[in-house]
Amino acid sequence: MGELEGAFTALITPFQNNGALDEEGLRQNVDFQIDKGIAGLVPCGTTGESATLSHEEHRKVVEIVIDQANDRVPIIAGTGSNSTAEAVALTKHAVDAGADFCLMITPYYNKPTQRGLIAHFRAVAAETDAKIILYNVPSRTGRNMEASTVIQLADVGNIIGIKEASADMAQIMQIIRGAGEGFTVLSGDDMTTLPIMAAGGKGVISVISNVVPDMVQSMVADFLAGRLENSRKIHYRLLPLFKDLFLETNPGPVKEAMNQLGMAAGPLRLPMVECEASTVEIVKKDLKDLGLL
DSSP states (O other): OOTTOEEEEEOOOOBOTTSOBOHHHHHHHHHHHHHTTOSEEEOSSTTTTGGGSOHHHHHHHHHHHHHHHTTSSOBEEEOOOSSHHHHHHHHHHHHHHTOSEEEEEOOOSSOOOHHHHHHHHHHHHHHOOOOEEEEEOHHHHSOOOOHHHHHHHTTSTTEEEEEEOSOOHHHHHHHHHHHOTTOEEEESSGGGHHHHHHHTOOEEEESGGGTOHHHHHHHHHHHHTTOHHHHHHHHHHHHHHHHHTTSSSTTHHHHHHHHHTTOSOOOOOTTOOOOOHHHHHHHHHHHHHTTOO
């Protein structure tokens, strides 16, 4: 498998009960992922509660994950922002710290036009030597990055792929068709990993794999190796988890699942709050059904 093929875990950021970063827990989670065969790790994405990490914590999480992984798997550091200057600074830091790739979300809240998106990503690409993976998640950002925009950005030498979480298969297929062989499309939504790979994608940046990295990696590796029936079986076995870990805003349910399994996760940071009792029970049932509890 290539460097950008497989399942990459969008790591949660574990906190202690007093709200501080759980550095030891983060290191344990990195080892757990690598021991279970994951293809790579993604610190400081949406799942890592990057929106409520201070800049100092953000940099520290990236550094800890790179240090603990110790070149065993590639690291895709989340370095996006709705401020271009801030995105440049975070990206330069991640590259200096040793990240292999940088994951850059479309600027959120200020809702730039498609021309603005192109200008933003071109600016970061020009000011850093990072290998950049675009990240389109319109449900979070309020702005969809259109296929034609992605295809234009694919011409920039160090913009090498996209995490697509729009769940718009027509758009995703246009990107795969138009962006060319050297540009990698990864699913950004566990539910769409199988269909995106069927269309030509190379894997997933996954939330679910915080809990079941081995199963998600097997699903992707089996598909890419042509073992389609095996891959499809795992997909349907994990389907309840794909759905139920998004019953509330991510990463609420996945942190709940990890806490139930005795993993390092801890509380969420406000304005995120713990899951409703009904969600807790559904997650518990899913984990039992998978033989994890």
